[in-house]
Amino acid sequence: MKAFLDRSLQTMLPYFENYKGETHHPMRYKHFPIWIAVGYGNVSDAEKNTFTILAEKNALNMRPVKYLAVTVRNSNELVKETGNILKTLEVGV
Amino acid sequence: MKIAAINGSPKTDGISALIIKRMEKLLDERIETYHAMRLVRAETPQETIAGMLEADILLIVFPLFVDSLPSPLIELLTRLESAAYHGAAIPQVFAVANGALDAAQTTLAIEMIEHFTCRAGLPWGYGIGIGAGSMLYNAGDDWEKGLASDIHHALCDMATAIKENRSGQNMYVAPDFPRFLYKTVANISFWREAKRNGVNNLRDRPYINH
Numbered sequence: 406m407k408a409f410l411d412r413s414l415q416t417m418l419p420y421f422e423n424y425k426g427e428t429h430h431p432m433r434y435k436h437f438p439i440w441i442a443v444g445y446g447n448v449s450d451a452e453k454n455t456f457t458i459l460a461e462k463n464a465l466n467m468r469p470v471k472y473l474a475v476t477v478r479n480s481n482e483l484v485k486e487t488g489n490i491l492k493t494l495e496v497g498v
Numbered sequence: 499m500k501i502a503a504i505n506g507s508p509k510t511d512g513i514s515a516l517i518i519k520r521m522e523k524l525l526d527e528r529i530e531t532y533h534a535m536r537l538v539r540a541e542t543p544q545e546t547i548a549g550m551l552e553a554d555i556l557l558i559v560f561p562l563f564v565d566s567l568p569s570p571l572i573e574l575l576t577r578l579e580s581a582a583y584h585g586a587a588i589p590q591v592f593a594v595a596n597g598a599l600d601a602a603q604t605t606l607a608i609e610m611i612e613h614f615t616c617r618a619g620l621p622w623g624y625g626i627g628i629g630a631g632s633m634l635y636n637a638g639d640d641w642e643k644g645l646a647s648d649i650h651h652a653l654c655d656m657a658t659a660i661k662e663n664r665s666g667q668n669m670y671v672a673p674d675f676p677r678f679l680y681k682t683v684a685n686i687s688f689w690r691e692a693k694r695n696g697v698n699n700l701r702d703r704p705y706i707n708h
Contacts, residue, residue: 449613
């Protein structure tokens with residue numbers, strides 16, 4: 406999974422620019438798909454927080470049209486998040 | 499004192515290697531260095547993984563990849579976590595992350611190493627996040643003065659903490675170098691590197707439909 410992310414760097418240009426108050430690389434392409442990051446497993450609150458912020462940072466790098474980061478510990482929590490995931494996938498929402 | 503280091507960079511002679519060598523000098527101790535990519539690519543025996551945990555200190559040095567750890571380092575830490583869970587050895591862990599322009603961008607990566615230590619049951623020392631670390635290629639041998647001096651002092655503090663067997667607060671440092679100049683130098687080096695590798699247009703879009 407992380408190897409895929411590492412290799413996605415070429416979707417950005419190597420140069421630097423300021424974006425939302427931080428230094429980032431400009432996008433190579435105009436469009437990046439909706440970014441939904443789902444973390445699962447028995448994690449601590451601190452790990453959950455790191456995952457959520459990382460997904461937000463990834464979104465700042467990739468600049469998708471919309472993004473969502475959720476963490477679930479079990480299938481019940483996933484069911485609860487399904488509505489948010491589907492809503493994020495809706496075009497124009 | 500037995501000190502082991504993990505070089506998390508895909509390069510064996512990059513900034514991470516330079517930092518490990520610098521720590522070796524500051525500590526005046528031999529550091530047994532393990533290269534994460536080599537270890538995960540080879541069928542590394544479990545004994546080798548477990549052997550890393552026999553050190554008193556485990557120093558993890560890596561470049562920032564997409565606001566996180568390089569994938570081979572994540573895989574190696576996963577194996578270490580499993581070995582630590584079954585073993586009795588507990589080295590104290592210190593980390594140095596080498597980031598892009600802003601040192602603060604290494605915060606999450608340092609947090610991830612701290613999470614690893616919690617899961618593996620290893621004592622956490624602390625981490626240093628370095629911004630614009632690639633400038634260290636130009637720092638020469640004397641890091642005490644000039645653009646690398648803040649980084650030098652941060653590494654000195656970490657070496658002292660290691661010797662005194664104590665933990666500390668994470669810290670973030672960057673070379674004393676103007677940001678605009680860093681960006682200019684970096685942009686020129688990207689262009690040169692592209693030329694050297696036969697790329698004429700860095701802004702090319704091979705998948706033009708997007």
